[in-house]
Amino acid sequence: MIEISQQAARNLAITQQGLSNKKVGKGLQSTYNAIEQLGYLQIDTISVVARAHHQTMWARLPHYQTSHLAQLQENQEDRQIFEYWSHAAAYLPISDYRFCLPRMHAYRTTQKHWHNCDPKIKTYVYDRIKAEGPLMSKDFKPPPNHKSGTWWNWKPSKIALEHLFMEGNLMIKNRQGFQKIYDLPERVLPPHINTTIPSTIDYATYLINSNLKAHGLASLKTIAHLKKKELKTIIQKVLLNLVELGVISPLKIANNKETFYIKNSVLTSISSIKKPAPSIQLLCPFDNAIIHRARVKNLFNFSYKLECYVPKLKRIYGYYNFAILYGNQFIGMLDPKADRKNKQLILQNIHLAENIKLTESLLNSLSKKIINFAAFNGCEAITIVTTFPKKLKTILGKTIIQNSPNNIL
Numbered sequence: 350m351i352e353i354s355q356q357a358a359r360n361l362a363i364t365q366q367g368l369s370n371k372k373v374g375k376g377l378q379s380t381y382n383a384i385e386q387l388g389y390l391q392i393d394t395i396s397v398v399a400r401a402h403h404q405t406m407w408a409r410l411p412h413y414q415t416s417h418l419a420q421l422q423e424n425q426e427d428r429q430i431f432e433y434w435s436h437a438a439a440y441l442p443i444s445d446y447r448f449c450l451p452r453m454h455a456y457r458t459t460q461k462h463w464h465n466c467d468p469k470i471k472t473y474v475y476d477r478i479k480a481e482g483p484l485m486s487k488d489f490k491p492p493p494n495h496k497s498g499t500w501w502n503w504k505p506s507k508i509a510l511e512h513l514f515m516e517g518n519l520m521i522k523n524r525q526g527f528q529k530i531y532d533l534p535e536r537v538l539p540p541h542i543n544t545t546i547p548s549t550i551d552y553a554t555y556l557i558n559s560n561l562k563a564h565g566l567a568s569l570k571t572i573a574h575l576k577k578k579e580l581k582t583i584i585q586k587v588l589l590n591l592v593e594l595g596v597i598s599p600l601k602i603a604n605n606k607e608t609f610y611i612k613n614s615v616l617t618s619i620s621s622i623k624k625p626a627p628s629i630q631l632l633c634p635f636d637n638a639i640i641h642r643a644r645v646k647n648l649f650n651f652s653y654k655l656e657c658y659v660p661k662l663k664r665i666y667g668y669y670n671f672a673i674l675y676g677n678q679f680i681g682m683l684d685p686k687a688d689r690k691n692k693q694l695i696l697q698n699i700h701l702a703e704n705i706k707l708t709e710s711l712l713n714s715l716s717k718k719i720i721n722f723a724a725f726n727g728c729e730a731i732t733i734v735t736t737f738p739k740k741l742k743t744i745l746g747k748t749i750i751q752n753s754p755n756n757i758l
Contacts, residue, residue: 350608352601353619359647359677360622361565366638367409367626368674369625381421383409385442388559389435390418390431391635394527396655397669398687398726400406402440404633404671407725423523428539430528432521436575436640443542447661448555450546453517461517464508474509475518483522483532486510553580553587557597557610563637566600571644580588607647627710629718630674631683639672651679669696675714680705687726694719694728700737700747716748723740729755 363369366381374382383406393401399415406413418440421430421708423528430440433449436629441449456462456608477483489506513519514636522532538544547555551705560567569588573581591597598616600609610620632639634655641647643655653672656664661741667684681701687694696719722732731749736742 350599350601351601351616354603355605355648356624356626356677357619357622358566358602358609360624361619362641362648363625363638363674365563365565368630368638369623370630372630373410373412375410377417377420377533379410380413381442382404384421384430384440386563387637388445389439389441389637390430390437391435391637391640392432392440398633398685400527401633401635403528404582404631405636408630408632408636411721417484419523422521428537431479431537434515435637443539444662445555446538446569447543447547448552450544451552453515454546455511456515457517462558464503464510464511465506473507474506477533478519479533482536485525485528485530501659520684530695535580549580549583550587553584554591556584557587559589559609561597561612561615565615566611568607568609568644570607570659572643574641587614589758602648615617625676627676627714629711629714631718631722632674634669634671636672638674640718645679649679653679658735666700670698673699673701673715680711685722685726687728689727690727692727694731695727695732696722696733698735698737699733699741701741707738707741712745712748713752715744716745718747719749720753 360369362690364371365386373379373577374599383544385403388403390405395401397403402418403415406417418430422432422440428441431437431443431446432440433446434440434452441459452460453662463553470498476490477489483645486504486507489504489510491504491506501566510519514521514531520534520537522530522537524530528605545710555574557567562574564571569581569585572588573584576584586613586743588597592599592610595613597610597612600611600616602609634653634657639653645651647654651672655672656666657668661668666682669686671683673683681699683696684698685696701707710732719731723729736745
């Protein structure tokens with residue numbers, strides 16, 4: 350069993366996630382390349398700052414433009430991404446479409462939906478889109494006396510749209526604002542896309558390769574996360590087979606009991622992977638690098654919990670707390686809110702770990718990242734409300750003013 354240091358493992362993971370501060374491209378292709386490397390890009394509705402999918406891209410691509418995802422999704426002749434369910438709603442490379450077919454088949458047969466759906470309404474919704482072309486939920490009127498609400502109180506036609514989508518009978522052609530536009534798969538999928546259902550072994554191999562590509566190393570637990578027991582068993586068998594074939598190797602990390610796996614092609618060059626530059630990255634709660642909380646705790650000794658679901662009085666870090674990454678170490682949390690009307694970024698709480706020293710390098714990197722973060726979120730001013738340690742508020746405020754051409758604090 351090969352063993353590497355914890356630092357080497359962290360360097361590899363950060364580098365594979367595109368967070369090592371290496372030079373990256375500026376255009377549309379760079380955005381696609383990042384999604385293809387990550388395997389998926391989670392979509393979320395929370396909008397206290399720019400939504401999660403945009404924040405995840407910006408963390409890796411400083412020149413990312415929020416129009417990129419729409420361009421990659423809506424170009425009929427060269428559509429490169431599509432929306433479906435990964436472990437949550439996500440953008441995925443269109444070339445991976447066939448690996449969503451098993452879930453679609455399950456929803457058409459045995460898998461239960463979140464909502465019960467009237468078959469007649471489902472047929473009506475499908476037939477309208479087939480006859481009229483792409484439609485949104487708002488194109489279907491709710492029944493009389495229906496009280497609109499959040500996802501648990503969707504109108505019947507919205508439930509039908511989501512049933513048809515999860516079953517693969519409809520696809521999301523693109524979005525208008527944040528509203529989904531649904532259409533038939535045959536009018537959305539490019540003609541060259543493989544639509545054959547993968548075998549269970551092929552699907553397990555896809556999961557293994559996706560995880561290793563995105564993270565550099567992965568354990569059975571993370572590869573099989575949220576998967577059923579039967580599939581987990583197949584994944585384990587495929588892992589052992591790939592070891593026997595000399596494609597991957599089992600790996601131990603110093604002072605870590607878990608067994609990881611790594612591609613042999615990566616293993617041979619792991620010693621040349623440099624420690625990420627000591628610069629700050631702000632990672633939203635749904636960022637690929639931190640979405641598997643147990644993995645982050647195991648590999649980085651960092652306990653992350655999204656607190657928007659925690660009662661306000663029990664929150665420690667804030668409603669929508671970002672993780673602060675410095676080089677290859679997580680050093681704290683930041684809770685931002687964009688006051689779009691007044692173009693002001695409100696940093697409601699910045700909380701650093703107790704052992705973090707407020708060096709000039711750290712303060713400069715954090716201040717510059719916050720300034721750029723404000724600009725990305727359309728803000729021209731910054732307000733710091735609370736910090737830990739308390740002295741950070743004054744020191745960081747001065748550093749932001751020094752690094753800002755417009756003294757935006």
